[in-house]
Amino acid sequence: MSRTLKSVGPNASLIEGDLAAAIRGLKAQHEGEIEVAGPELAHSLTELGLVDEYRLYLHPVVLGHGKPFFAGPRPPLRLVASDRIGENVIRLTYVPV
Secondary structure (H helix, E strand, O other): OOOOOOOOOOOOOOOOOOHHHHHHHHHHHOOOOOOOOOHHHHHHHHHOOOOOOEEEEEOOOOOOOOOOOOOOOOOOEEEEEEEEEOOOEEEEEEEEO
16 A cells, blocks of 8 residues: 555555455455554554454664554454564564454
């Protein structure tokens, strides 16, 4: 999804128009995971009820500013897994309640 791009490179598709229909189509066509980056797109998909799982990666780094992961109110979530990745990262996996 992009508000500004007019084209994308190989091995990518530009989604325009109805976000919900486009994502439902992708989910129906492809097995496996569809990763989303960016708080605004993630928020839109959350509002549409199209997020099956959230994976939060905790890194021991202190940052000053940036966009919050949840652009709107945090949806109700349930922790389903926690995994150690390497020596310094923990992945928390949540699903919507």
